[in-house]
Every structure is written in structure tokens, then in C-alpha cells.
Amino acid sequence: SYELTQPPSVSVSPGQTARITCSGDALPKQYAYWYQQKPGQAPVLVIYKDTERPSGIPERFSGSSSGTTVTLTISGVQAEDEADYYCQSADSSGTFYVFGTGTKVTVL
Amino acid sequence: EVQLVESGGGLVQPGGSLRLSCAASGFTFSNYWMHWVRQAPGKGLVWVSRFSTDGSSISYADSVKGRFTISRDNAKNTLYLQMNSLRAEDTAVYYCARAGPDGGLDFWGQGTLVTVSS
Numbered sequence: 582s583y584e585l586t587q588p589p590s591v592s593v594s595p596g597q598t599a600r601i602t603c604s605g606d607a608l609p610k611q612y613a614y615w616y617q618q619k620p621g622q623a624p625v626l627v628i629y630k631d632t633e634r635p636s637g638i639p640e641r642f643s644g645s646s647s648g649t650t651v652t653l654t655i656s657g658v659q660a661e662d663e664a665d666y667y668c669q670s671a672d673s674s675g676t677f678y679v680f681g682t683g684t685k686v687t688v689l
Numbered sequence: 690e691v692q693l694v695e696s697g698g699g700l701v702q703p704g705g706s707l708r709l710s711c712a713a714s715g716f717t718f719s720n721y722w723m724h725w726v727r728q729a730p731g732k733g734l735v736w737v738s739r740f741s742t743d744g745s746s747i748s749y750a751d752s753v754k755g756r757f758t759i760s761r762d763n764a765k766n767t768l769y770l771q772m773n774s775l776r777a778e779d780t781a782v783y784y785c786a787r788a789g790p791d792g793g794l795d796f797w798g799q800g801t802l803v804t805v806s807s
Contacts, residue, residue, distance in 0.1 A: 582751055614793040616734070616794070623784060623797040623800060624734065624794070626789075626794060629789070629791045630791050630792065630793070635793075669793070677750065680726075680736055681733075682733055683733040
């Protein structure tokens with residue numbers, strides 16, 4: 582089955598930049614989406630269609646794509662950004678959705 | 690305000706069945722594809738199933754195919770997940786989520802916990 586691979590954890594100091602990668606063979610053909618999940622809460626969409634930011638999401642969140650890897654960048658990290666982050670996409674046919682393995686962002 | 694409220698979770702024995710519901714409000718339910726996503730305790734998100742606006746496109750994760758059935762009642766603004774032959778590994782919080790026009794899951798419910806244990 583199709584898989585999306587993320588690093589388990591990323592640590593960053595306040596004000597610095599956090600980058601989270603997500604790798605998958607079908608990413609050149611399918612859009613990627615990113616979700617933020619804080620403990621005990623439902624996920625929140627922070628990036629859609631690789632690079633777009635929903636209304637209400639701070640500008641410090643951005644997305645990029647290159648080949649089989651997509652990247653979520655958080656610029657000027659704040660304490661409130663400490664959370665788990667998941668990428669999501671679909672298989673090459675677009676039939677089956679898949680989530681990445683998840684990355685825990687720790688703000689030092 | 691968009692709201693998705695799941696219900697129907699609980700404790701069930703292995704091999705048993707459970708039916709989850711997701712009541713939608715604040716938007717035109719019939720215009721949106723809907724999904725179920727689950728999360729085992731302390732683990733990551735796992736996509737379970739999706740249902741198109743009219744049922745012409747339905748798909749399931751391999752792990753639940755043949756055991757779970759997704760359905761919807763557009764007149765009642767409700768999404769369902771019938772879960773049969775439940776296993777311990779199905780223990781999770783189950784979320785319903787709306788697929789926005791750009792494909793991402795733009796609204797989520799708060800989830801309902803399903804525990805499969807004897």
C-alpha cells in the first residue's frame with residue numbers, strides 16, 4: 582500500500598524556522614495537504630494543494646513541492662505551534678487517501 | 690458555522706458491530722464528499738473511507754474493506770459508518786471530516802472513541 586514518510590520529530594527554538602518533509606512516490610501526480618493536531622483536539626488544515634494557505638492560518642505557515650517530496654515550513658516559530666503535523670495525499674489513481682507518519686514539532 | 694458531531698462510539702467485544710453517525714450542520718451537506726479518519730491511542734491519523742456526494746464513488750482502506758460500510762443520508766445531513774467483525778486493532782477515535790472544494794479535509798468533528806476489548 583502507498584505510504585508517505587515524515588521525520589518523527591523536529592525541534593526548533595522560538596523565532597527560528599521549522600521544516601517538515603513528506604516523501605511519497607505519487608506526490609508529483611497528487612496534491613499534498615498538511616494538518617496540525619494539538620493534544621486532545623481534532624486536526625486542522627494548514628496547507629492545501631501543496632502551497633495554498635486556508636483563511637485564518639497565519640502567514641508563517643507555507644508549503645512547497647519538489648518531485649517526490651513536499652515540505653511544510655513554519656517561519657518564526659511560536660510556542661503555540663508545538664503540535665503534531667501530518668501530510669496527506671492520495672495514491673496515483675486518486676482513489677485512496679493516505680496520511681503521513683506524522684511529525685512532532687517541539688518548540689525549545 | 691460548520692459543525693460535525695460524531696456519535697455511536699463505545700465499548701464492544703471482538704467480533705461485534707457498531708454504527709457511527711456524524712451529524713452535519715452549517716453547510717449544504719449534499720454538496721460535499723465526506724470521509725472517516727481514525728486515530729488509535731497515541732498513534733497517527735489513518736484514513737478509513739470516503740463517500741462522494743451521490744454515492745457514485747466510495748472507497749475504503751484495505752484494513753477495513755469488507756468489514757466496514759460507509760453511507761450517508763443527505764435528507765438527514767448525516768454520514769454513517771457501519772463497523773462489523775471488529776478487532777482490537779480497530780480501537781481508535783473515529784473522526785468524520787468534510788472534503789473541501791480543493792480536496793483537503795477542511796472541517797473535522799471532535800471524534801468518537803471506539804474500544805474493542807473483551
